[in-house]
Amino acid sequence: MMNSFDLNSYFSATRKQIDEALGSIFANTSSKIVKAMKYSLMAGGKRIRPVLCVASAETVGGQSQDVIRAACALEMIHTYSLIHDDLPAMDNDEIRRGQPTCHVAFDEATAILTGDALLTLAFEVLSSIEFIQKNHVLNWMNVIHTLSRAAGYKGMIEGQMQDMAGEGNLLCLEDLENMHALKTGALIEASVAVGAILGKGSLDQIQQLKTYAKNIGLAFQVTDDLLDVEGDPNVMGKDVGSDQARSKSTYPALLGIEQSKQFAKKLVNNALKALNYFDNKAHPLRAIAYYIVDRKK
Amino acid sequence: MMNSFDLNSYFSATRKQIDEALGSIFANTSSKIVKAMKYSLMAGGKRIRPVLCVASAETVGGQSQDVIRAACALEMIHTYSLIHDDLPAMDNDEIRRGQPTCHVAFDEATAILTGDALLTLAFEVLSSIEFIQKNHVLNWMNVIHTLSRAAGYKGMIEGQMQDMAGEGNLLCLEDLENMHALKTGALIEASVAVGAILGKGSLDQIQQLKTYAKNIGLAFQVTDDLLDVEGDPNVMGKDVGSDQARSKSTYPALLGIEQSKQFAKKLVNNALKALNYFDNKAHPLRAIAYYIVDRKK
Numbered sequence: 001m002m003n004s005f006d007l008n009s010y011f012s013a014t015r016k017q018i019d020e021a022l023g024s025i026f027a028n029t030s031s032k033i034v035k036a037m038k039y040s041l042m043a044g045g046k047r048i049r050p051v052l053c054v055a056s057a058e059t060v061g062g063q064s065q066d067v068i069r070a071a072c073a074l075e076m077i078h079t080y081s082l083i084h085d086d087l088p089a090m091d092n093d094e095i096r097r098g099q100p101t102c103h104v105a106f107d108e109a110t111a112i113l114t115g116d117a118l119l120t121l122a123f124e125v126l127s128s129i130e131f132i133q134k135n136h137v138l139n140w141m142n143v144i145h146t147l148s149r150a151a152g153y154k155g156m157i158e159g160q161m162q163d164m165a166g167e168g169n170l171l172c173l174e175d176l177e178n179m180h181a182l183k184t185g186a187l188i189e190a191s192v193a194v195g196a197i198l199g200k201g202s203l204d205q206i207q208q209l210k211t212y213a214k215n216i217g218l219a220f221q222v223t224d225d226l227l228d229v230e231g232d233p234n235v236m237g238k239d240v241g242s243d244q245a246r247s248k249s250t251y252p253a254l255l256g257i258e259q260s261k262q263f264a265k266k267l268v269n270n271a272l273k274a275l276n277y278f279d280n281k282a283h284p285l286r287a288i289a290y291y292i293v294d295r296k297k
Numbered sequence: 298m299m300n301s302f303d304l305n306s307y308f309s310a311t312r313k314q315i316d317e318a319l320g321s322i323f324a325n326t327s328s329k330i331v332k333a334m335k336y337s338l339m340a341g342g343k344r345i346r347p348v349l350c351v352a353s354a355e356t357v358g359g360q361s362q363d364v365i366r367a368a369c370a371l372e373m374i375h376t377y378s379l380i381h382d383d384l385p386a387m388d389n390d391e392i393r394r395g396q397p398t399c400h401v402a403f404d405e406a407t408a409i410l411t412g413d414a415l416l417t418l419a420f421e422v423l424s425s426i427e428f429i430q431k432n433h434v435l436n437w438m439n440v441i442h443t444l445s446r447a448a449g450y451k452g453m454i455e456g457q458m459q460d461m462a463g464e465g466n467l468l469c470l471e472d473l474e475n476m477h478a479l480k481t482g483a484l485i486e487a488s489v490a491v492g493a494i495l496g497k498g499s500l501d502q503i504q505q506l507k508t509y510a511k512n513i514g515l516a517f518q519v520t521d522d523l524l525d526v527e528g529d530p531n532v533m534g535k536d537v538g539s540d541q542a543r544s545k546s547t548y549p550a551l552l553g554i555e556q557s558k559q560f561a562k563k564l565v566n567n568a569l570k571a572l573n574y575f576d577n578k579a580h581p582l583r584a585i586a587y588y589i590v591d592r593k594k
Contacts, residue, residue, distance in 0.1 A: 033450045033458050084413060089405035108386035109461055112409065116381060116416065117450040123420045124445035127438050137434050141424050144441060148421035153330045153414040161330050164406055 007287035011051060014064065018050045021068045022075065025125060036106050036114040037121070041079050043097040046297075048220075048288075049074040049187060053195035055284035056209055059275075062199020069131060070143055070194050073122035077151050078187060080118035083111055085160060093242070122147070136198075143194045150190035159183025163248075171249040177218065185217035208277045212285060215271035220292050222264040225250035227297065229257065236297040264293045304584035308348060311361065315347045318365045319372065322422060333403050333411040334418070338376050340394040343594075345517075345585075346371040346484060350492035352581035353506055356572075359496020366428060367440055367491050370419035374448050375484060377415035380408055382457060390539070419444070433495075440491045447487035456480025460545075468546040474515065482514035505574040509582060512568035517589045519561040522547035524594065526554065533594040561590045 022041060026034055050071030057067040086093040086101040087108065094104050103111035126144050129137075149155060159182030166179060192213035196206045227236060228243045229252050243250050251260040271289045275282045319338060323331055347368030354364040383390040383398040384405065391401050400408035423441050426434075446452060456479030463476060489510040493503045524533060525540045526549050540547050548557040568586045572579045 027451060029451075031450070031455060031458065032462075033455055037450065080413075084409055087406075087409065089409060109384075110458070112381055112384065112386060113454050113457060115413070116377075117454045119413065119416060120445050120449035120454065123441060124449055127441040127445060129435070129438055129442060132438070134435070137438055138426070138431070141426055141429070141434055141438060144420060144424035145426060148417050148424060152417040152421055153328070153334065154324060154326075157410050157414045157417070158328060158330055160410060161328065161407070165329075 005283040005287050007284070007291055010055075010284050010287070011047075014051045014054050015047045017054075017064060017068060018047055018071055018075065021072050025072060025121070032106070032110065033113060033117055036102060036110050037117055039105060040083050040096075040102045040114060041076065041118065043099055045075070045079065045097055047075060048292075049078050049191040052188065052191045052213070052285070052288065055288060056192040056195030056201075057199030058195075059209065059278050059282045059285055060196050060199040060201030060205050061281065062195070062201075067195050067198045069125050069128070070147075070198055073125045073147065074187070074191050074194070076118040076122040076125070077147065080115040080122075081151075081156060081160070081187075083115040083118070087111060090160075090164065091242075091246075119151075139197055139200075142197055146190050146193050146197070150186040155182055155186035155190075156184075159186065166249055168247045169249070170247075170253070173254055176249050176251070176254065180218055180221040181214070184221055185214060188217035188220065189213040205277070208274045209285075211274040212271045212289070215267045215274070216289050216292050219264045219267035219271070219289070222251045222260055222267070223293050223295065225252055226257065226260055226264070227295075231297065261293075268293050302580040302584050304581070304588055307352075307581050307584070308344075311348050311351050312344045314351075314361060314365060315344055315368050315372065318369050322369060322418070329403070329407065330410060330414055333399060333407050334414055336402060337380050337393075337399045337411060338373065338415065340396055342372070342376070342394055344372060345589075346375050346488040349485065349488045349510070349582070349585065352585060353489040353492030353498075354496030355492075356506065356575050356579045356582055357493050357496040357498030357502050358578065359492070359498075364492050364495045366422050366425070367444075367495055370422045370444065371484070371488050371491065373415040373419040373422070374444065377412040377419075378448075378453060378457070378484075380412040380415070384408060387457075387461065388543075416448075436494055436497075439494055443487050443490055443494065447483040452479055452483035452487075453481075456483065463546055465544050466546070467544075467550070470551055473546050473548070473551065477515055477518040478511070481518055482511060485514035485517065486510040502574070505571045506582075508571040509568045509586070512564045512571070513586050513589050516561045516564035516568065516586070519548045519557055519564070520590050520592065522549055523554065523557055523561070524592075528594065558590075565590050 053067055053071040053074055054064045058064065082096060083102045085091050086096055087103055093101055095101065102114055123144065126140060132140050159179055162179040163183055189210055192209045193206055196209050225243065228240050231240050233240050251263065255263060268289045272286060275286055323335065350364050350368040350371055351361045379393060380399045382388050383393055384400055390398055392398065399411055420441065423437060429437050456476055459476040460480055486507055489506045490503055493506050522540065525537050528537050530537050548560065552560060565586045569583060572583055
C-alpha cells in the first residue's frame with residue numbers, strides 16, 4: 001500500500017511551498033538581523049514540522065494553503081530553538097544543517113537576538129489579521145495558544161532545561177522519555193495539532209493525530225540517538241558521536257543499539273495504528289512515520 | 298491641576314494588581330526555569346509599561362481588568378529583553394533592579410532560556426481563550442500582532458542590534474533617536490496602543506495616544522542617559538557611568554547635560570499636547586509624563 005505513495009515528491013512539493021512562503025514574509029531590508037534570520041531559516045532544514053502540519057491538515061480534509069503560515073511559524077520556532085541550543089553557553093555546536101551555526105557565522109549576541117527575532121516573528125505571522133478570515137479568528141487564537149504552550153516553560157524549554165541538567169548523569173528510561181516528550185515531542189505534537197485545528201478537524205480526529213504525533217516524536221528522537229552512533233557525518237551535515245562525548249543519556253546507551261531499533265519500530269506501529277481512524281488522505285502521515293525511522297540524517 | 302492627582306497611589310494600586318496577576322499566571326511547579334522566570338519578573342521593576350497600558354485603557358473609557366493580562370504580557374516581554382541584554386555576550390551587566398542579573402544568579406544557559414520562556418509565555422497569556430470574550434477575540438488578535446511587531450526584528454530587536462553596532466562610534470542625533478525609537482520606543486508605544494485597543498478606543502484616540510507614547514518613550518531614554526551621568530547608584534539599584542565606560546552615544550554626550558534636560562522637557566510638553574484630546578480620565582497619563590523626566594531611578 002505504502003509503495004504507491006511517493007513521499008519524496010510530497011516532501012519536495014510541500015517544502016517548496018513552505019520555502020516560498022518563508023521567503024515572502026520578511027520585510028525588504030538589508031539589516032544584519034534579517035540576514036542572520038534568513039541564514040539560519042533557509043539553511044535547508046528537513047522541514048519536518050511544517051510538512052507534518054500540512055499533512056495533518058490534509059488528513060482531516062483541509063488544504064495546504066489554509067495552514068501554510070502556521071507551518072512557517074513552526075519552522076521559525078524550531079529554528080530559533082536550534083540557534084539558542086547551539087550557543088556556547090548551551091551545546092556549543094559549530095555545525096548545523098551542514099554550515100557554521102549562527103553564532104559562528106555571525107557572533108554570539110547576534111545569534112541570541114536572531115533566535116529571539118524568529119520566535120517573535122512566529123507570533124507576528126500567526127496574528128496577521130489581513131490573512132485571517134474573520135470567522136476563523138478563534139481557530140487561529142487556538143493555534144497561537146497551542147504553539148506558545150508547546151514551545152514554552154511547560155514544553156520545549158523545560159525539555160531543554162532537563163536535557164542540560166541530565167548531562168553527565170545517566171537518566172533512567174522514564175526520565176529520558178519525559179525529557180524528549182518535552183524537548184522535541186511537544187512541538188511535533190503541536191505541529192500536527194495546529195494542522196488539524198486549521199484544517200477543521202473534529203476533536204476526536206485531533207486526539208488521534210496527537211497520539212500519532214507523540215509516537216513519531218519519540219521515534220524521531222530514538223532515531224536521532226541512533227544516527228549519532230551509527231550515522232555518516234557526510235550525509236548528516238553535522239558531527240556524530242557528540243552525545244557520547246558529552247556523556248548524554250541516549251537510547252542506545254540505555255537499551256543497546258538493537259533494542260533501540262526495535263523500540264523505534266514499535267513506536268512507528270503505534271503511530272500507524274492511530275491513523276487507522278483515517279482514509280487515504282492520511283497517506284502522507286503514514287509515509288512520514290516510516291521515513292522517520294528509515295532516514296539517514 | 299496635576300497636583301490633585303496622586304501618581305504614587307495610582308502606581309502602587311496598579312502595580313499591586315499587576316503583580317497579583319503575574320503571580321497567578323505560573324503553573325504550580327518548583328522547576329528551575331519557573332524559579333528563574335519569577336526571580337527576574339518579580340524583582341520589583343517600575344512596571345512602567347503595564348501601568349501605561351492600564352492608564353491608556355482608562356483614558357479611552359476602559360477598565361483595568363480588561364487589560365490586566367495584556368499588561369502582564371508587556372512586563373514579560375520587557376523582562377525577557379532585559380535578561381538577554383544583560384548577558385555576557387551583550388551588555389554583560391551584573392546588577393539589575395538592585396539584585397544580581399539572571400545569568401549571575403543562575404547561569405548563562407538558564408538566563409537565555411528564561412528570557413525565551415518569558416517571551417513565549419507572553420503570547421500564551423495573550424491567547425488564553427478561556428479569558429477572552431468571543432466578541433473581543435479580534436481585538437486580542439490585534440494586540441498579539443501589535444506586540445509581536447513592536448518586539449520583533451522591525452522594532453525592539455533591531456534597536457538592540459543598532460545599539461550594539463553603535464558602541465564605540467559616536468552616532469549622530471538622528472541615528473541615536475532612531476535607535477531609541479526602536480529599542481525602547483516601540484514597546485512603550487505598543488503598551489499604550491494595546492491598552493487603547495482593549496479599552497475600545499477609536500482609531501483617532503489610538504493615534505493621539507501613540508503620539509503621546511512616542512514622546513514619553515524618547516523622554517524616558519534621554520532621562521535614562523542623564524541618570525547614568527548624574528544618578529545616585531544607591532537610589533537606582535544599578536551601576537552608573539556604564540554608558541561612558543562603553544563609549545555609548547548618549548544625549549548628554551551629544552547635546553550636553555543642560556540641553557538634554559531641555560529636550561526631555563520639550564518631549565514631555567509634546568506628549569501633554571497629544572493628551573489635550575482627552576478629559577480627566579487622562580490624568581494618570583499626564584502624571585506619568587511628568588514623572589518620567591523627574592524620576593531619580
